[in-house]
Amino acid sequence: MSNFLYYLAAFAVVLGVLVVVHEFGHYLAARWVGVKVLRFSVGFGRPLWAKRFGKDDTEWAIGAFPLGGYVKMLDEREGEVPASDLARSFNRQPVQRRMAIVAAGPLANFLLAIVVYWGLFWHGTEEFKPILGVPVAASPAAAAGLENGELVLKVAGEAVQTWQEMRWVVLQRAAERDEVDLEVVNPHHEIAIRRLDVSSVRLAGWEGDALDRLGLALFRPRLPPIxxxxxxxxxxxxxxxxxxxxxxxxxxxxxxxxxxxxxxxxxxxxxxxxxxxxxxxxxxxxxxxxxxxxxxxxxxxxxxxxxxxxGLSRAELVVTVSYGPFSALGKAVAETWDKSTFTLLMIGKMITGEVSWRNISGPVTIADYAGQSARLGIDYYLKFLALVSISLGVLNLLPIPILDGGHLLYYLAEIIKRGPVSEKAMEIGQQIGLALLLMLMAFAFYNDINRLFSG
Missing domain, CATH: 2.30.42.10 (PDZ domain)
Incomplete structure (x- = not known):
């Protein structure tokens, strides 16, 4: 029970931070352009707690259903608006302002990821060096001739310092090509190039752990039973x-x-x-x-x-990676951009059938990962938070009605046709968007349940 509560708490913190940051992006943008905010809610349904304060007497609330949140703005389509507040109504704002308010939520998630990565890169993180263990028999790693104790210097010509960096570059290259060259140095200081066949990752629909499928294992020194x-x-x-x-x-x-x-x-x-x-x-x-x-x-x-x-030297197995404040910021922006574009690429491949739908994770799997990362340490937990924040930002920008990206699509159509989209079209779009989201949720919960029983 204590283990379950720990994982639940780790998940709740991640979810709470992401929802607050996302909705606060909408809130700040609305206030910036002069729109009146009526309610800021973390969670949906009946409020468990609510309090009004601020210049506009905004209601701040915590809803009974915690998976999400919303910012309710003054809008003539949702009720009567006093004449004195008409200029502050959302629906009366120029389309560019409405787009800014809607886009601010996902952008806040990307900004959170950048800030987290910036802090980690500046502070420095201790990670395992990309030293390979014994390759799995009959695996692509074994076929490439990789050996126990070899240190990976470069992946496809890109220098890597840590196991996670190596993993990330291998994943990126596996999405583009069938083979990847690894430049390695063995314990005898001999440098060699190993050509690794990564096509099995794509052929398997990206199911499971890609490095496990390739037979790449982290080096684990043989310790005597003392x-x-x-x-x-x-x-x-x-x-x-x-x-x-x-x-x-x-x-x-x-x-x-x-x-x-x-x-x-x-x-x-x-x-x-x-x-x-x-x-x-x-x-x-x-x-x-x-x-x-x-x-x-x-x-x-x-x-x-x-x-x-x-008698093993820790310095032989781990490395501390850190950057100066400006280099760390550049690295953080690049990391956020790379993971955002890779997430978008995987979504595209999922739509075309190249990536299995079994990769969609629901709240149970996310909670499991949250708990695991929290147990590994604050660095891993913060990296997990940044990754989920990026995923949330990308997901919300998809052109699906109901999501922020769907609203942006409406506003883009409004700019092109020089007039608002009809209520009928928006209603149909909302129904389609709701159906798509319900389908995604069904897949996510099915995958969660399947993982629980199959491991």
């Missing part, structure tokens, strides 16, 4: 395990690495395990019972012990 830390009041402490203990076998099964220990413990929640331990040159037997804990809806075992670092 304890480095034992938590107080843990299962390991109850079994009298101590730092420096080397685990030779579990239930008479030989142990070769710390990964073997983790696997055995995770698979045995609440089950007593007999450990053959080497301590100070003497072999002893002890029994440990892993505590059962919930991990994303699945019960696993934990004993409360960490591995010894084995």
């Amino acid at each position: 304890l480095g830390k034992v938590n107080a009041n843990s299962a390991a402490a109850a079994a009298d395990l101590q730092p420096g203990d080397e685990i030779l076998a579990i239930d008479d099964q030989p142990i070769g690495s710390w990964a073997d220990v983790v696997h055995s413990v995770r698979q045995s929640p609440g089950k007593a395990l007999v450990l053959d331990v080497l301590r100070g040159g003497e072999r002893i037997l002890t029994t440990v019972t892993p505590m059962a804990v919930d991990e994303r809806g699945r019960e696993i075992g934990r004993i409360g012990a960490a591995v010894s670092d084995g």
Whole structure:
């Protein structure tokens, strides 16, 4: 239950921030051009909380249904407007002003992403270097000749510093071509070019993790099964395990690495395990019972012990990436632009059938990712927030009636025909837009439920 509440809270914070920022963009633009705002609501339905304040006595409210929000402006189409306020009515504004108000919501989401990325790039983030692990057998990575421990220097001629940068460039190139050249350097400092076939990502409709499909795995050093830390009041402490203990076998099964220990413990929640331990040159037997804990809806075992670092240098595995304030801002703008255009490209490919509709995620999947990123640390959580903010901005600019992009389409038609779109046309458009959104929501919820049961 605590795990569920943690993920729910992480999702609620992301959703709340994105909705407030989006609607605040509309609000500020409306105030800027002189339109009177009647209500600013986070959530729909009956208000759970409401308060009026400000020069225009605007009502600020929190609705019962939290997935979204809205800004209600003075508009003659929605009710009688006093003669003194007619000039401040939304419907009486020039089309350019109405477009500015509508576009301000998505633009606020893009601005949020830029600010978040700017802060992260300026502050600096610690990330894994793009060091490759053992490629999956019979995978494109194995066919390309990639080897364990190779450091990727460039992808398609573009320099990369981190695993996430490498991942992002591979994804971008996979959308354009069938093969990508990776420039790598092996542990012996020999540089080589590996040609990676990335066509399988596109042929599979971009389903699942693209790097997993390509057989690209992050390097994980082989750690000896030696304890480095034992938590107080843990299962390991109850079994009298101590730092420096080397685990030779579990239930008479030989142990070769710390990964073997983790696997055995995770698979045995609440089950007593007999450990053959080497301590100070003497072999002893002890029994440990892993505590059962919930991990994303699945019960696993934990004993409360960490591995010894084995003398590994952290600097060999991670890198801190940071920029000056002006370089960080340029990098943030470029990052937001790249992810926006890639999102738009994927939506286009989804429409043409090149990308599977199973990639659409609903609130359950987004909440899961929010919780996972929050557990990884504030840097990952903020990057997730920026990515979802970009997705929300792009989605709202799509030319679908009901969405901001649909309203912008109406206003563009108004400019071209030099007159407002008829109410009948707008009504039909609203019905079409609503049908499309309901269809998207149905796909999203179906995919969420499918992922819950299929994993």
